[in-house]
Amino acid sequence: xxxxxxxxxxxxxxxxxxxxxxxxxxxxxxxxxxxxxxxxxxxxxxxxxxxxxxxxxxxxxxxxxxxxxxxxxxxxxxxxxxxxxxxxxxxxxxxxxxxxxxxxxxxxxxxxxxxxxxxxxxxxxxxxxxxxxxxxxxxxxxxxxxxxxxxxxxxxxxxxxxxxxxxxxxxxxxxxxxxxxxxxxxxxxxxxxxxxxxxxxxxxxxxxxxxxxxxxxxxxxxxxxxxxxxxxxxxxxxxxxxxxxxxxxxxxxxxxxxxxxxxxxxxxxxxxxxxxxxxxxxxxxxxxxxxxxxxxxxxxxxxxxxxxxxxxxxxxxxxxxxxxxxxxxxxxxxxxxxxxxxxxxxxxxxxxxxxxxxxxxxxxxxxxxxxxxxxxxxxxxxxxxxxxxxxxxxxxxxxxxxxxxxxxxxxxxxxxxxxxxxxxxxxxxxxxxxxxx
Amino acid sequence: xxxxxxxxxxxxxxxxxxxxxxxxxxxxxxxxxxxxxxxxxxxxxxxxxxxxxxxxxxxxxxxxxxxxxxxxxxxxxxxxxxxxxxxxxxxxxxxxxxxxxxxxxxxxxxxxxxxxxxxxxxxxxxxxxxxxxxxxxxxxxxxxxxxxxxxxxxxxxxxxxxxxxxxxxxxxxxxxxxxxxxxxxxxxxxxxxxxxxxxxxxxxxxxxxxxxxxxxxxxxxxxxxxxxxxxxxxxxxxxxxxxxxxxxxxxxxxxxxxxxxxxxxxxxxxxxxxxxxxxxxxxxxxxxxxxxxxxxxxxxxxxxxxxxxxxxxxxxxxxxxxxxxxxxxxxxxxxxxxxxxxxxxxxxxxxxxxxxxxxxxxxxxxxxxxxxxxxxxxxxxxxxxxxxxxxxxxxxxxxxxxxxxxxxxxxxxxxxxxxxxxxxxxxxxxxxxxxxx
Numbered sequence: 001x002x003x004x005x006x007x008x009x010x011x012x013x014x015x016x017x018x019x020x021x022x023x024x025x026x027x028x029x030x031x032x033x034x035x036x037x038x039x040x041x042x043x044x045x046x047x048x049x050x051x052x053x054x055x056x057x058x059x060x061x062x063x064x065x066x067x068x069x070x071x072x073x074x075x076x077x078x079x080x081x082x083x084x085x086x087x088x089x090x091x092x093x094x095x096x097x098x099x100x101x102x103x104x105x106x107x108x109x110x111x112x113x114x115x116x117x118x119x120x121x122x123x124x125x126x127x128x129x130x131x132x133x134x135x136x137x138x139x140x141x142x143x144x145x146x147x148x149x150x151x152x153x154x155x156x157x158x159x160x161x162x163x164x165x166x167x168x169x170x171x172x173x174x175x176x177x178x179x180x181x182x183x184x185x186x187x188x189x190x191x192x193x194x195x196x197x198x199x200x201x202x203x204x205x206x207x208x209x210x211x212x213x214x215x216x217x218x219x220x221x222x223x224x225x226x227x228x229x230x231x232x233x234x235x236x237x238x239x240x241x242x243x244x245x246x247x248x249x250x251x252x253x254x255x256x257x258x259x260x261x262x263x264x265x266x267x268x269x270x271x272x273x274x275x276x277x278x279x280x281x282x283x284x285x286x287x288x289x290x291x292x293x294x295x296x297x298x299x300x301x302x303x304x305x306x307x308x309x310x311x312x313x314x315x316x317x318x319x320x321x322x323x324x325x326x327x328x329x330x331x332x333x334x335x336x337x338x339x340x341x342x343x344x345x346x347x348x349x350x351x352x353x354x355x356x357x358x359x360x361x362x363x364x365x366x367x368x369x370x371x372x373x374x375x376x377x378x379x380x381x382x383x384x385x386x387x388x389x390x391x392x393x394x395x396x397x398x399x400x401x402x403x404x405x406x407x408x409x410x411x412x413x414x415x416x417x418x419x420x421x422x423x424x425x426x427x428x429x430x431x432x433x434x435x436x437x
Numbered sequence: 438x439x440x441x442x443x444x445x446x447x448x449x450x451x452x453x454x455x456x457x458x459x460x461x462x463x464x465x466x467x468x469x470x471x472x473x474x475x476x477x478x479x480x481x482x483x484x485x486x487x488x489x490x491x492x493x494x495x496x497x498x499x500x501x502x503x504x505x506x507x508x509x510x511x512x513x514x515x516x517x518x519x520x521x522x523x524x525x526x527x528x529x530x531x532x533x534x535x536x537x538x539x540x541x542x543x544x545x546x547x548x549x550x551x552x553x554x555x556x557x558x559x560x561x562x563x564x565x566x567x568x569x570x571x572x573x574x575x576x577x578x579x580x581x582x583x584x585x586x587x588x589x590x591x592x593x594x595x596x597x598x599x600x601x602x603x604x605x606x607x608x609x610x611x612x613x614x615x616x617x618x619x620x621x622x623x624x625x626x627x628x629x630x631x632x633x634x635x636x637x638x639x640x641x642x643x644x645x646x647x648x649x650x651x652x653x654x655x656x657x658x659x660x661x662x663x664x665x666x667x668x669x670x671x672x673x674x675x676x677x678x679x680x681x682x683x684x685x686x687x688x689x690x691x692x693x694x695x696x697x698x699x700x701x702x703x704x705x706x707x708x709x710x711x712x713x714x715x716x717x718x719x720x721x722x723x724x725x726x727x728x729x730x731x732x733x734x735x736x737x738x739x740x741x742x743x744x745x746x747x748x749x750x751x752x753x754x755x756x757x758x759x760x761x762x763x764x765x766x767x768x769x770x771x772x773x774x775x776x777x778x779x780x781x782x783x784x785x786x787x788x789x790x791x792x793x794x795x796x797x798x799x800x801x802x803x804x805x806x807x808x809x810x811x812x813x814x815x816x817x818x819x820x821x822x823x824x825x826x827x828x829x830x831x832x833x834x835x836x837x838x839x840x841x842x843x844x845x846x847x848x849x850x851x852x853x854x855x856x857x858x859x860x861x862x863x864x865x866x867x868x869x870x871x872x873x874x
Contacts, residue, residue, distance in 0.1 A: 009689055009715035010726060016571045018736075019729050050522045055503060058521070058744065059496040066492060084495070085487040087703045119556050119706075119738040126737055130593055134453045152736035156567055158595075252446055266524045267743035269556075278446035289447060292456050299455075299589035300563055301556040301738065305745045306704035307495065 018155040023148060034390065041422030042390040043409040046201060046365045048262050049333055050413065061314030068317045084306050090294045092117025092304055094313040098272055100321040102258065106233070107247045114276030114290045116297060117304045121231065121259040121271035125153045126300060127293045128227065128255055128273060132191045133159040139183055141193040143171055145397035147201050147229065150194045163399040164193065168359070170207030171195060173214060180222050192225040192255070197245055199232040199364020202397045202408045206362050209242050216245060219253045225277075229257040234327050235334040236363040252277045255289070263323045263330075264315050268308040334365070340416040341367060341409065341423065348427035354434055365412040368394060373433060375407045382429070389425040455592040460585060471827065478859030479827040480846040483638060483802045485699050486770055487850065498751030505754045521743050527731045529554025529741055531750040535709055537758040539695065543670070544684045551713030551727045553734060554741045558668065558696040558708035562590045563737060564730045565664065565692055565710060569628045570596040576620055578630040580608055582834035584638050584666065587631045600836040601630065605796070607644030608632060610651060617659050629662040629692070634682055636669040636801020639834045639845045643799050646679050653682060656690045662714075666694040671764050672771040673800040689714045692726070700760045700767075701752050705745040771802070777853040778804060778846065778860065785864035791871055802849035805831060809871060812844045819866070826862040 012020065034042045069075040069083060083093060092115070099112040118124040133140065133154070140154050144163030154161045162183055165175045176193070183190045195215075197207040207215070219226050228245045246256040256274040264270070275289035297303070319326035342360060349356045355372040373379075375393050384390050392410075394403030411419050449457065471479045506512040506520060520530060529552070536549040555561040570577060570591070577591050581600030591598045599620055602612045613630070620627045632652075634644040644652070656663050665682045683693040693711040701707070712726035734740070756763035779797060786793045792809040810816075812830050821827050829847075831840030848856050 009717065012716050012718040012724075012729070014571055015568050015716070015729060016733075019568065019732055045524075047523060050518060053518060053522045055518055055521055058499060062495060081487060081490060081492055083704075084492055085490045085702045085704045086484060087482075087698075119742070122739045123737065131452050131456065134451055149736065149739075156733060156736050261524075265522045267520075267522045269738065269740070269742035269744075279449050279452070280446065281449040287449075292449070292452055295456055296453075296593060299586065299593050300560065301706065302559045302586075303706070305556070305706035305742050307706075307745050307748060308742045311744060 016156075018152075018158075021155055023152055023155060037384045037388070037390060040384050040388045040390045041414065041418050041425060043411065043414075043422055043426075044390045044392050045413075046410045047413040048266055049330065049337075050265070051415075052329060052333075053265055058311055061311045061318060063314070064318050065310040065314035068313070072317075084310055086306070088303050088306050090298050090303050091115070091290060092272070092309060093306065094270075094309045094316065095272075097313055097316040097321055098258070101316055101323055102274070104322050105324045106230075106244050108244065108256065108274065110274055110276050114274055114288050116273050116275060116290050116293050117309060118271045118273060118297070119301050119304050119308075120261060120266075120269040121229065121257050121273075122149050122153070123297075123301060123304075124257050124271050124273035125150050125227075126156070127296045128192075128257075128275065129153050129157055129159065130296050131289065131292050132225065133157055137188050138191045139188050141176070141179065141183075141190055141224075142399070143193075143195050143200065144399050145202050145394060145403055146194065146399070147196065148397060150227070150229075151399065160188070161399060162190070166200070166203055166205055168205060170197060170200065170205050170211060171215065173211065173218060176215075176218065177222075180224070190222070190224060192227050193219070194227040194229065195245075196229045196232070198230060198242065199235065199361055199366070201232070201364070202366050202392070202394060203368055204359055204361030204364055204366040206242065206364075212243065212245055212248060216248055216251070216253060220251050224253070226254045227257065228254050231259045231262050232364040234263060234324055234331055235365070236331070237335050237338045238362050240362065246274065260312050260315075263327050264312050268312050270304060270308050270312045334412065335363070336416060337411040337414065337419060338363065338367070340419045341411040344420050344423035345369075348423050349430065354431060356430060356434075365410050367409045367411070369407045369409060371405050371407065371430065374404055376404070379433075383426070387425045387429040389422050389429065391426070453593075455589075455595075458592055460589055460592060474821045474825070474827060477821050477825040477827045478851065478855050478862060480848065480851075480859055480863075481827045481829050482850075483847045484850040485703055486767065486774075487702070488852075489766060489770075490702055495748055498748045498755060500751070501755050502747040502751035505750070509754075521747055523743070525740050525743050527735050527740050528552070528727060529709070529746060530743065531707075531746045531753065532709075534750055534753040534758060535695070538753055538760055539693075539711070541759050542761045543667075543681050545681065545693065545711070547711055547713050551711055551725050553710050553712060553727050553730050554746060555708045555710060555734070556738050556741050556745075557698060557703075557706045558666065558694050558710075559586050559590070560734075560738060560741075561694050561708050561710035562587050562664075563593070564733045565629075565694075565712065566590050566594055566596065567733050568726065568729055569662065570594055571628075574625050575628045576625045578613070578616065578620075578627055578661075579836070580630075580632055580637065581836050582639050582831060582840055583631065583836070584633065585834060587664070587666075588836065597625070598836060599627070603637070603640055603642055605642060607634060607637065607642050607648060608652065610648065610655060613652075613655065614659075617661070627659075627661060629664050630656070631664040631666065632682075633666045633669070635667060635679065636672065636798055636803070638669070638801070639803050639829070639831060640805055641796055641798030641801055641803040643679065643801075649680065649682055649685060653685055653688070653690060657688050661690070663691045664694065665691050668694075668696045668699050669801040671700060671761055671768055672802070673768070674772050674775045675799050677799065683711065697749050697752075700764050701749050705749050707741060707745050707749045771849065772800070773853060774848040774851065774856060775800065775804070777856045778848040781857050781860035782806075785860050786867065791868060793867060793871075802847050804846045804848070806844045806846060808842050808844065808867065811841055813841070816870075820863070824862045824866040826859050826866065828863070 095112040095115040102108040259271040277289040392408040394406035532549040532552040539545040696708040714726040831843035
């Protein structure tokens with residue numbers, strides 16, 4: 001008989017296979033590694049900067065939201081109490097505010113009924129993958145390197161993920177076409193492709209505008225859905241702004257994931273998904289994909305905390321549903337940080353002297369360094385312990401082989417001084433290693 | 438080729454099978470049916486009463502929590518800001534407060550490291566089922582009738598659920614033994630049994646204390662885990678208090694689900710699971726089941742909103758981690774409501790005159806009425822439209838056949854006057870039907 005005896009507890013081998021997948025440790029590792037070396041400068045997690053945040057504002061935003069409910073929507077005090085106290089609408093209560101915000105900020109015009117407010121963008125990914133990955137033949141395509149959250153969610157559902165290589169300008173579309181053919185040749189159905197077109201995590205690359213149009217055409221030809229994730233879109237370094245896939249999507253090919261973790265704050269855990277695809281039942285009845293996601297959400301978190309929605313809702317109301325304007329200081333801050341990181345790297349690791357290379361992202365939180373030797377967990381441990389600097393091995397973000405000589409640097413929540421000091425320490429470690437080699 | 442053409446959207450038949458399962462509509466139905474008939478008295482959803490709740494208190498509890506972090510835990514203002522603003526520990530930040538609370542309220546003594554703070558109890562169920570239901574041969578046993586949230590979560594994961602009939606005193610243990618044998622004879626592995634020992638949803642029944650001991654012994658003999666859900670435990674009508682399974686569990690057989698939805702408020706969406714089972718890896722390394730759940734949670738919601746945890750944490754601190762005392766008025770309120778419901782039924786549907794029967798729950802939110810004719814959606818529609826009273830057909834809560842003549846009444850969020858009026862309307866409908874019959 002399998003299973004534990006009466007007193008011996010459980011065996012790991014008897015738990016779901018996803019739990020022994022190293023992938024599921026990556027995100028915990030990213031969140032918690034900084035705790036192990038509190039004095040190190042950490043280029044590890046992509047945490048938002050919290051210097052502009054004041055705890056007192058939470059109550060102010062709550063007040064703003066309750067005033068909005070009373071004055072703008074004409075709710076009675078009892079209805080306001082119910083909105084904050086009770087279980088609520090499964091797909092959320094701030095969907096109209098979110099629709100106004102993405103219309104103004106992203107030129108995405110949609111009926112609010114297509115929006116599902118979720119517990120962070122992560123829950124949105126779980127809902128969408130659960131709906132789309134209907135049987136064992138359905139596979140999810142993801143950019144490689146890619147975001148661990150999407151691959152991890154697929155693992156939980158026991159679904160296969162297939163990597164599609166990035167090039168220096170986002171996705172490699174030729175590789176996408178040949179991957180699709182290869183997947184179909186195995187009798188599998190490529191259901192959707194996950195992509196971060198702007199300042200991708202982990203690579204920092206972006207997709208040029210013409211390639212976005214090309215990708216949308218390809219999706220229509222190949223009967224593929226695109227899962228567009230846009231957590232970093234505001235944070236352009238160069239000032240250039242490219243259209244989201246969703247704003248160009250006239251054929252309902254794009255499911256759009258948004259998050260307030262970076263533009264408001266992560267502690268609210270409020271994200272959303274715009275899933276305005278029509279769904280036709282066997283009986284001809286039509287719904288939206290968002291309505292189908294609602295059924296799943298009712299069995300995952302029931303609804304997104306009213307409290308968290310109220311604070312984010314209050315922030316949206318306070319800023320007239322224009323988060324891009326509200327984030328002006330933060331956009332400047334992240335731009336300055338990325339410039340500081342690029343500058344410090346050029347000073348401390350001059351490319352005419354050392355064999356270290358890096359990309360020059362147009363924005364976002366992340367940059368990739370390529371070393372002349374392996375960038376593994378052992379090197380990271382040494383770096384943290386002996387040099388007081390933390391980063392993430394890029395190999396963590398590849399589905400198969402890849403990134404063995406690369407590290408990801410995140411400069412999102414440091415100050416320029418910390419960035420300078422961190423790069424100095426990193427350079428000291430790497431140049432000593434290269435001097436030894 | 439399967440799938441939609443370029444512009445036609447999606448076909449429901451191409452989405453995950455759980456979406457066409459009527460079960461997943463039940464919870465949405467319960468949450469939203471009241472909106473369709475706003476003037477009806479609704480005995481439908483098991484919503485908590487919100488009359489004692491004041492919106493202003495949210496800010497007070499937030500303040501209490503930040504003071505606790507600063508004064509009791511000695512955190513700096515920067516650390517407090519980070520605790521509220523940032524992504525946090527995957528398994529939560531109020532686990533120590535929760536451990537103190539369940540020690541004082543429930544006599545459950547545990548190390549806080551075994552607790553996972555979740556987005557409502559529903560997320561906890563998803564995490565636990567994902568961990569335990571490792572392969573297609575693993576099945577979940579649930580009481581029948583049972584809570585739709587647990588069955589729905591199993592559906593999302595594609596796992597089989599097997600009903601175990603209740604008797605008037607909770608679970609039928611003989612039926613449990615024979616069900617276990619039958620499941621094993623099919624080559625399946627019964628992994629866990631979900632049960633609400635106190636004032637079950639939907640039946641209102643409770644398990645006598647001797648049967649709790651017997652169930653724990655049976656679980657050890659049969660190598661079964663027990664998933665104990667305890668949302669209603671405080672709300673005894675008779676004043677009698679029975680020990681939770683977890684407080685009697687000396688063999689790590691019980692995974693305990695708790696919720697603050699009923700004892701604090703649902704709009705925070707904060708629940709937890711106590712999963713202190715040791716887990717042994719192939720390499721002999723030992724963790725707790727809570728540590729394994731953390732990996733899954735990092736891919737479902739990343740962490741429970743800091744904001745929601747802070748408000749619930751503030752409530753726990755404000756009440757010295759004694760929620761049973763803090764809920765005294767609410768306990769009296771629910772007791773009064775159940776008495777009012779029983780009294781009104783006896784007055785308006787005297788059992789010596791009409792063939793309507795009901796159980797007499799020892800507490801909780803729910804009571805079951807048995808009618809001499811079918812209690813289906815058509816009867817419900819008639820009841821809501823023509824008599825202005827709403828209830829839930831019990832057949833919604835059975836995995837297979839069952840409950841066709843029964844309705845569930847919830848008296849949790851009505852006032853005694855509304856209960857009286859609702860029962861008067863219900864009796865008027867039922868007696869007219871019986872008079873016609």
